[in-house]
Amino acid sequence: LQHAVAGAHLSGARRAAAERDWAGHEAARDTLTAMVTALGARPVPAATTYSLPFPVRGAPAAAALAAYMEDRVTSAYLGLVAVSDARLRAFGARAMQSAALRAAGWRDRALAFPGLETATVRTVPAGGPAPGSALPASAPPTGTVGG
Numbered sequence: 001l002q003h004a005v006a007g008a009h010l011s012g013a014r015r016a017a018a019e020r021d022w023a024g025h026e027a028a029r030d031t032l033t034a035m036v037t038a039l040g041a042r043p044v045p046a047a048t049t050y051s052l053p054f055p056v057r058g059a060p061a062a063a064a065l066a067a068y069m070e071d072r073v074t075s076a077y078l079g080l081v082a083v084s085d086a087r088l089r090a091f092g093a094r095a096m097q098s099a100a101l102r103a104a105g106w107r108d109r110a111l112a113f114p115g116l117e118t119a120t121v122r123t124v125p126a127g128g129p130a131p132g133s134a135l136p137a138s139a140p141p142t143g144t145v146g147g
Helices: 002-008 012-038 059-080 086-107
Strands: none
Touching: 002 012, 002 059, 012 059, 012 086, 059 086
16 A cells, blocks of 8 residues: 555656565565465465555655655564574565665665664654655654654
């Protein structure tokens, strides 16, 4: 859902990047699902819907949403680097690096500690965040960020 919302407000190269990123996320999900299943575990399927973390009413907010999603994915992959299985650790490290790089591309700057940012949640203006600003990775996944 969030990728469709972001993509609806993007055009040209930014829309192509969003579509490419989404395809990469789907491939990573399928790879991780197969790896976890091969280890004898049963992965939990993704939720069918999600609440948007803030209103998306234009390209700046769509880019901020894309960066926010990549930050959340980076945090999720960070958890894999601590597991005992070497293949999962390596997968998590590569996926975390890729997500952090994509997030940096969406916000035009990198975070000091991708996946570990602990900035406080702030309000996003109705038209989207200021150019060059970013939402913290620790922002909650529900509608508590908004304006």
